[in-house]
Amino acid sequence: MNPGLIRSQSPVLLVGGGDCPTDLLAPLLARTQTRVAADGGAAALLSAGVVPDAVIGDLDSLTPEHRARIPAARIHRIAEQDSTDFDKCLRTIEAPLIYAAGFLGARFDHQLAAMTVLARRPDRPCLLVGREDVVALCPPELALDLPVGSRFSLYPMAEVGGTSRGLRWPIDGLRFTPDLVTGTSNETDAPRVMLRLDAPKMLIILPVQALAALERALLEAPSRWPARA
Structure with a gap:
Protein backbone atom coordinates (compact mmCIF):
# COMPACT_ATOMS: atom_id res chain seq x y z
CA MET A 1 0.00 0.00 0.00
CA ASN A 2 1.14 3.52 -0.75
CA PRO A 3 2.72 4.99 2.42
CA GLY A 4 1.00 8.29 1.58
CA LEU A 5 -2.52 6.88 1.32
CA ILE A 6 -3.83 9.73 3.51
CA ARG A 7 -2.13 13.10 3.05
CA SER A 8 -3.20 16.21 4.91
CA GLN A 9 -1.71 19.65 5.55
CA SER A 10 -3.62 19.81 8.85
CA PRO A 11 -3.95 17.37 11.79
CA VAL A 12 -5.82 14.10 11.22
CA LEU A 13 -8.02 12.19 13.66
CA LEU A 14 -7.45 8.44 13.87
CA VAL A 15 -10.01 6.41 15.82
CA GLY A 16 -9.42 2.89 17.08
CA GLY A 17 -11.79 0.26 18.36
CA GLY A 18 -10.96 0.67 22.04
CA ASP A 19 -12.30 3.02 24.72
CA CYS A 20 -13.55 6.08 22.83
CA PRO A 21 -16.54 7.77 24.52
CA THR A 22 -18.41 10.61 22.85
CA ASP A 23 -17.08 13.24 25.26
CA LEU A 24 -13.52 12.23 24.33
CA LEU A 25 -14.20 12.16 20.60
CA ALA A 26 -16.14 15.43 20.26
CA PRO A 27 -13.27 17.90 20.87
CA LEU A 28 -11.01 15.94 18.53
CA LEU A 29 -13.64 16.03 15.78
CA ALA A 30 -13.77 19.80 16.24
CA ARG A 31 -10.00 20.01 15.73
CA THR A 32 -9.89 18.03 12.47
CA GLN A 33 -11.30 17.82 8.97
CA THR A 34 -9.89 14.41 8.03
CA ARG A 35 -11.04 11.41 10.09
CA VAL A 36 -9.66 7.89 9.69
CA ALA A 37 -10.81 4.68 11.35
CA ALA A 38 -8.52 1.84 12.30
CA ASP A 39 -10.73 -1.13 11.40
CA GLY A 40 -13.49 -1.37 14.06
CA GLY A 41 -12.89 2.25 15.06
CA ALA A 42 -15.37 3.06 12.30
CA ALA A 43 -18.14 2.25 14.80
CA ALA A 44 -17.26 5.20 17.06
CA LEU A 45 -17.12 7.64 14.15
CA LEU A 46 -20.40 6.43 12.70
CA SER A 47 -22.03 6.67 16.13
CA ALA A 48 -20.89 10.30 16.24
CA GLY A 49 -22.54 10.93 12.87
CA VAL A 50 -19.26 11.00 10.95
CA VAL A 51 -18.54 8.79 7.94
CA PRO A 52 -14.79 8.10 8.01
CA ASP A 53 -12.69 9.42 5.14
CA ALA A 54 -10.84 6.11 5.24
CA VAL A 55 -10.97 2.78 7.06
CA ILE A 56 -7.61 1.03 7.24
CA GLY A 57 -6.65 -2.33 8.72
CA ASP A 58 -7.11 -6.05 8.30
CA LEU A 59 -10.88 -5.37 8.62
CA ASP A 60 -11.59 -8.30 10.90
CA SER A 61 -13.53 -5.97 13.24
CA LEU A 62 -15.49 -3.99 10.64
CA THR A 63 -19.05 -5.32 10.81
CA PRO A 64 -21.14 -5.77 7.64
CA GLU A 65 -23.59 -3.18 8.98
CA HIS A 66 -20.89 -0.54 9.34
CA ARG A 67 -19.22 -1.48 6.06
CA ALA A 68 -22.52 -0.88 4.25
CA ARG A 69 -22.59 2.73 5.51
CA ILE A 70 -19.10 3.57 4.17
CA PRO A 71 -18.29 4.09 0.46
CA ALA A 72 -16.29 1.11 -0.79
CA ALA A 73 -13.55 3.36 -2.16
CA ARG A 74 -12.78 4.51 1.39
CA ILE A 75 -12.14 1.02 2.74
CA HIS A 76 -8.53 -0.14 2.51
CA ARG A 77 -7.61 -3.66 3.59
CA ILE A 78 -4.04 -4.50 4.59
CA ALA A 79 -4.09 -8.24 5.03
CA GLU A 80 -0.74 -8.91 6.68
CA GLN A 81 -0.85 -9.93 10.35
CA ASP A 82 2.66 -8.87 11.39
CA SER A 83 1.54 -5.43 12.55
CA THR A 84 -1.40 -3.94 14.43
CA ASP A 85 -4.13 -1.90 12.78
CA PHE A 86 -2.69 1.16 14.55
CA ASP A 87 0.68 0.55 12.87
CA LYS A 88 -0.99 0.02 9.50
CA CYS A 89 -2.75 3.37 9.86
CA LEU A 90 0.18 5.36 11.20
CA ARG A 91 2.48 4.34 8.38
CA THR A 92 -0.08 5.32 5.73
CA ILE A 93 -1.02 8.76 7.11
CA GLU A 94 1.09 11.83 6.36
CA ALA A 95 0.06 14.83 8.46
CA PRO A 96 1.65 17.40 10.78
CA LEU A 97 -0.01 15.63 13.71
CA ILE A 98 -2.26 12.62 14.24
CA TYR A 99 -4.71 12.56 17.15
CA ALA A 100 -5.28 8.91 18.04
CA ALA A 101 -8.34 8.07 20.16
CA GLY A 102 -9.53 4.59 21.09
CA PHE A 103 -6.04 3.21 21.75
CA LEU A 104 -5.72 3.96 25.49
CA GLY A 105 -7.95 2.36 28.11
CA ALA A 106 -9.73 -0.98 27.87
CA ARG A 107 -7.12 -3.70 27.15
CA PHE A 108 -3.68 -3.02 28.61
CA ASP A 109 -1.90 -5.19 26.02
CA HIS A 110 -3.38 -2.99 23.28
CA GLN A 111 -2.09 0.09 25.08
CA LEU A 112 1.41 -1.37 25.22
CA ALA A 113 1.23 -2.25 21.54
CA ALA A 114 0.18 1.32 20.65
CA MET A 115 3.06 2.81 22.63
CA THR A 116 5.47 0.45 20.89
CA VAL A 117 4.22 1.69 17.52
CA LEU A 118 4.94 5.30 18.55
CA ALA A 119 8.60 4.34 18.96
CA ARG A 120 8.55 2.28 15.76
CA ARG A 121 7.22 5.21 13.70
CA PRO A 122 9.15 8.20 15.12
CA ASP A 123 8.67 10.23 11.93
CA ARG A 124 4.87 10.22 12.42
CA PRO A 125 3.96 12.81 15.09
CA CYS A 126 1.10 11.20 16.97
CA LEU A 127 -0.78 12.04 20.15
CA LEU A 128 -2.60 9.22 21.93
CA VAL A 129 -5.64 10.61 23.76
CA GLY A 130 -7.40 8.72 26.54
CA ARG A 131 -9.81 9.46 29.37
CA GLU A 132 -7.04 10.24 31.86
CA ASP A 133 -3.83 10.70 29.88
CA VAL A 134 -2.25 11.91 26.68
CA VAL A 135 0.88 10.17 25.38
CA ALA A 136 3.35 11.05 22.63
CA LEU A 137 6.88 10.25 21.52
CA CYS A 138 9.13 13.17 22.39
CA PRO A 139 10.70 14.90 19.38
CA PRO A 140 14.39 15.92 19.59
CA ALA A 210 -2.61 19.04 29.06
CA LEU A 211 -3.89 18.04 25.60
CA ALA A 212 -3.85 21.57 24.15
CA ALA A 213 -0.37 22.31 25.51
CA LEU A 214 1.09 19.05 24.20
CA GLU A 215 -0.49 19.33 20.75
CA ARG A 216 0.83 22.89 20.45
CA ALA A 217 4.32 21.78 21.52
CA LEU A 218 4.36 18.91 19.01
CA LEU A 219 3.18 21.14 16.16
CA GLU A 220 5.77 23.80 17.02
CA ALA A 221 8.71 21.44 17.64
CA PRO A 222 11.73 22.78 15.69
CA SER A 223 12.76 19.35 14.40
CA ARG A 224 11.50 15.79 13.98
CA TRP A 225 13.00 12.35 14.07
CA PRO A 226 13.67 10.69 10.70
CA ALA A 227 11.97 7.45 9.72
CA ARG A 228 13.68 4.30 10.91
CA ALA A 229 15.82 2.63 8.28
Whole structure:
Protein backbone atom coordinates (compact mmCIF):
# COMPACT_ATOMS: atom_id res chain seq x y z
CA MET A 1 0.00 0.00 0.00
CA ASN A 2 1.14 3.52 -0.75
CA PRO A 3 2.72 4.99 2.42
CA GLY A 4 1.00 8.29 1.58
CA LEU A 5 -2.52 6.88 1.32
CA ILE A 6 -3.83 9.73 3.51
CA ARG A 7 -2.13 13.10 3.05
CA SER A 8 -3.20 16.21 4.91
CA GLN A 9 -1.71 19.65 5.55
CA SER A 10 -3.62 19.81 8.85
CA PRO A 11 -3.95 17.37 11.79
CA VAL A 12 -5.82 14.10 11.22
CA LEU A 13 -8.02 12.19 13.66
CA LEU A 14 -7.45 8.44 13.87
CA VAL A 15 -10.01 6.41 15.82
CA GLY A 16 -9.42 2.89 17.08
CA GLY A 17 -11.79 0.26 18.36
CA GLY A 18 -10.96 0.67 22.04
CA ASP A 19 -12.30 3.02 24.72
CA CYS A 20 -13.55 6.08 22.83
CA PRO A 21 -16.54 7.77 24.52
CA THR A 22 -18.41 10.61 22.85
CA ASP A 23 -17.08 13.24 25.26
CA LEU A 24 -13.52 12.23 24.33
CA LEU A 25 -14.20 12.16 20.60
CA ALA A 26 -16.14 15.43 20.26
CA PRO A 27 -13.27 17.90 20.87
CA LEU A 28 -11.01 15.94 18.53
CA LEU A 29 -13.64 16.03 15.78
CA ALA A 30 -13.77 19.80 16.24
CA ARG A 31 -10.00 20.01 15.73
CA THR A 32 -9.89 18.03 12.47
CA GLN A 33 -11.30 17.82 8.97
CA THR A 34 -9.89 14.41 8.03
CA ARG A 35 -11.04 11.41 10.09
CA VAL A 36 -9.66 7.89 9.69
CA ALA A 37 -10.81 4.68 11.35
CA ALA A 38 -8.52 1.84 12.30
CA ASP A 39 -10.73 -1.13 11.40
CA GLY A 40 -13.49 -1.37 14.06
CA GLY A 41 -12.89 2.25 15.06
CA ALA A 42 -15.37 3.06 12.30
CA ALA A 43 -18.14 2.25 14.80
CA ALA A 44 -17.26 5.20 17.06
CA LEU A 45 -17.12 7.64 14.15
CA LEU A 46 -20.40 6.43 12.70
CA SER A 47 -22.03 6.67 16.13
CA ALA A 48 -20.89 10.30 16.24
CA GLY A 49 -22.54 10.93 12.87
CA VAL A 50 -19.26 11.00 10.95
CA VAL A 51 -18.54 8.79 7.94
CA PRO A 52 -14.79 8.10 8.01
CA ASP A 53 -12.69 9.42 5.14
CA ALA A 54 -10.84 6.11 5.24
CA VAL A 55 -10.97 2.78 7.06
CA ILE A 56 -7.61 1.03 7.24
CA GLY A 57 -6.65 -2.33 8.72
CA ASP A 58 -7.11 -6.05 8.30
CA LEU A 59 -10.88 -5.37 8.62
CA ASP A 60 -11.59 -8.30 10.90
CA SER A 61 -13.53 -5.97 13.24
CA LEU A 62 -15.49 -3.99 10.64
CA THR A 63 -19.05 -5.32 10.81
CA PRO A 64 -21.14 -5.77 7.64
CA GLU A 65 -23.59 -3.18 8.98
CA HIS A 66 -20.89 -0.54 9.34
CA ARG A 67 -19.22 -1.48 6.06
CA ALA A 68 -22.52 -0.88 4.25
CA ARG A 69 -22.59 2.73 5.51
CA ILE A 70 -19.10 3.57 4.17
CA PRO A 71 -18.29 4.09 0.46
CA ALA A 72 -16.29 1.11 -0.79
CA ALA A 73 -13.55 3.36 -2.16
CA ARG A 74 -12.78 4.51 1.39
CA ILE A 75 -12.14 1.02 2.74
CA HIS A 76 -8.53 -0.14 2.51
CA ARG A 77 -7.61 -3.66 3.59
CA ILE A 78 -4.04 -4.50 4.59
CA ALA A 79 -4.09 -8.24 5.03
CA GLU A 80 -0.74 -8.91 6.68
CA GLN A 81 -0.85 -9.93 10.35
CA ASP A 82 2.66 -8.87 11.39
CA SER A 83 1.54 -5.43 12.55
CA THR A 84 -1.40 -3.94 14.43
CA ASP A 85 -4.13 -1.90 12.78
CA PHE A 86 -2.69 1.16 14.55
CA ASP A 87 0.68 0.55 12.87
CA LYS A 88 -0.99 0.02 9.50
CA CYS A 89 -2.75 3.37 9.86
CA LEU A 90 0.18 5.36 11.20
CA ARG A 91 2.48 4.34 8.38
CA THR A 92 -0.08 5.32 5.73
CA ILE A 93 -1.02 8.76 7.11
CA GLU A 94 1.09 11.83 6.36
CA ALA A 95 0.06 14.83 8.46
CA PRO A 96 1.65 17.40 10.78
CA LEU A 97 -0.01 15.63 13.71
CA ILE A 98 -2.26 12.62 14.24
CA TYR A 99 -4.71 12.56 17.15
CA ALA A 100 -5.28 8.91 18.04
CA ALA A 101 -8.34 8.07 20.16
CA GLY A 102 -9.53 4.59 21.09
CA PHE A 103 -6.04 3.21 21.75
CA LEU A 104 -5.72 3.96 25.49
CA GLY A 105 -7.95 2.36 28.11
CA ALA A 106 -9.73 -0.98 27.87
CA ARG A 107 -7.12 -3.70 27.15
CA PHE A 108 -3.68 -3.02 28.61
CA ASP A 109 -1.90 -5.19 26.02
CA HIS A 110 -3.38 -2.99 23.28
CA GLN A 111 -2.09 0.09 25.08
CA LEU A 112 1.41 -1.37 25.22
CA ALA A 113 1.23 -2.25 21.54
CA ALA A 114 0.18 1.32 20.65
CA MET A 115 3.06 2.81 22.63
CA THR A 116 5.47 0.45 20.89
CA VAL A 117 4.22 1.69 17.52
CA LEU A 118 4.94 5.30 18.55
CA ALA A 119 8.60 4.34 18.96
CA ARG A 120 8.55 2.28 15.76
CA ARG A 121 7.22 5.21 13.70
CA PRO A 122 9.15 8.20 15.12
CA ASP A 123 8.67 10.23 11.93
CA ARG A 124 4.87 10.22 12.42
CA PRO A 125 3.96 12.81 15.09
CA CYS A 126 1.10 11.20 16.97
CA LEU A 127 -0.78 12.04 20.15
CA LEU A 128 -2.60 9.22 21.93
CA VAL A 129 -5.64 10.61 23.76
CA GLY A 130 -7.40 8.72 26.54
CA ARG A 131 -9.81 9.46 29.37
CA GLU A 132 -7.04 10.24 31.86
CA ASP A 133 -3.83 10.70 29.88
CA VAL A 134 -2.25 11.91 26.68
CA VAL A 135 0.88 10.17 25.38
CA ALA A 136 3.35 11.05 22.63
CA LEU A 137 6.88 10.25 21.52
CA CYS A 138 9.13 13.17 22.39
CA PRO A 139 10.70 14.90 19.38
CA PRO A 140 14.39 15.92 19.59
CA GLU A 141 13.37 19.18 21.30
CA LEU A 142 10.14 20.04 23.07
CA ALA A 143 8.92 23.17 24.86
CA LEU A 144 5.75 22.86 26.95
CA ASP A 145 3.82 25.49 28.88
CA LEU A 146 2.09 23.87 31.87
CA PRO A 147 0.91 24.90 35.32
CA VAL A 148 3.56 24.52 38.03
CA GLY A 149 3.04 21.24 39.86
CA SER A 150 1.64 19.38 36.83
CA ARG A 151 2.19 15.63 36.67
CA PHE A 152 4.93 15.00 34.11
CA SER A 153 6.02 11.45 33.34
CA LEU A 154 8.69 10.21 30.97
CA TYR A 155 8.97 6.57 30.00
CA PRO A 156 11.77 5.12 27.82
CA MET A 157 11.07 2.49 25.19
CA ALA A 158 14.82 1.82 24.84
CA GLU A 159 18.01 3.52 26.01
CA VAL A 160 17.78 7.30 25.77
CA GLY A 161 19.19 10.35 27.52
CA GLY A 162 18.73 14.08 27.44
CA THR A 163 18.45 17.31 29.36
CA SER A 164 15.54 19.14 30.95
CA ARG A 165 14.58 22.49 32.36
CA GLY A 166 11.47 23.14 34.42
CA LEU A 167 11.17 19.71 36.06
CA ARG A 168 11.37 19.15 39.80
CA TRP A 169 13.77 16.27 39.16
CA PRO A 170 15.98 17.10 36.13
CA ILE A 171 16.96 14.30 33.76
CA ASP A 172 20.44 15.63 32.92
CA GLY A 173 23.12 12.94 33.09
CA LEU A 174 20.69 10.02 33.30
CA ARG A 175 20.56 7.11 30.88
CA PHE A 176 17.00 5.80 30.79
CA THR A 177 16.09 2.19 30.02
CA PRO A 178 12.76 0.41 30.63
CA ASP A 179 14.28 -2.12 33.06
CA LEU A 180 16.53 0.21 35.07
CA VAL A 181 15.79 3.94 35.00
CA THR A 182 12.43 5.52 34.14
CA GLY A 183 11.06 9.02 34.67
CA THR A 184 7.49 8.54 35.83
CA SER A 185 5.78 10.68 38.49
CA ASN A 186 7.95 13.74 37.94
CA GLU A 187 6.31 17.18 38.06
CA THR A 188 6.85 20.69 36.75
CA ASP A 189 8.46 23.38 38.93
CA ALA A 190 8.37 26.17 36.34
CA PRO A 191 5.71 27.35 33.88
CA ARG A 192 7.76 26.15 30.88
CA VAL A 193 9.41 22.76 30.48
CA MET A 194 12.23 22.30 27.97
CA LEU A 195 13.39 18.86 26.87
CA ARG A 196 16.19 17.69 24.59
CA LEU A 197 16.47 13.99 23.80
CA ASP A 198 19.25 12.10 22.02
CA ALA A 199 17.13 9.26 20.59
CA PRO A 200 13.53 8.70 19.43
CA LYS A 201 12.74 6.45 22.38
CA MET A 202 11.12 8.58 25.10
CA LEU A 203 7.39 8.74 25.73
CA ILE A 204 5.87 11.74 27.46
CA ILE A 205 2.75 11.02 29.54
CA LEU A 206 0.64 13.90 30.79
CA PRO A 207 -2.85 14.40 32.25
CA VAL A 208 -5.53 14.73 29.57
CA GLN A 209 -6.00 18.35 30.68
CA ALA A 210 -2.61 19.04 29.06
CA LEU A 211 -3.89 18.04 25.60
CA ALA A 212 -3.85 21.57 24.15
CA ALA A 213 -0.37 22.31 25.51
CA LEU A 214 1.09 19.05 24.20
CA GLU A 215 -0.49 19.33 20.75
CA ARG A 216 0.83 22.89 20.45
CA ALA A 217 4.32 21.78 21.52
CA LEU A 218 4.36 18.91 19.01
CA LEU A 219 3.18 21.14 16.16
CA GLU A 220 5.77 23.80 17.02
CA ALA A 221 8.71 21.44 17.64
CA PRO A 222 11.73 22.78 15.69
CA SER A 223 12.76 19.35 14.40
CA ARG A 224 11.50 15.79 13.98
CA TRP A 225 13.00 12.35 14.07
CA PRO A 226 13.67 10.69 10.70
CA ALA A 227 11.97 7.45 9.72
CA ARG A 228 13.68 4.30 10.91
CA ALA A 229 15.82 2.63 8.28
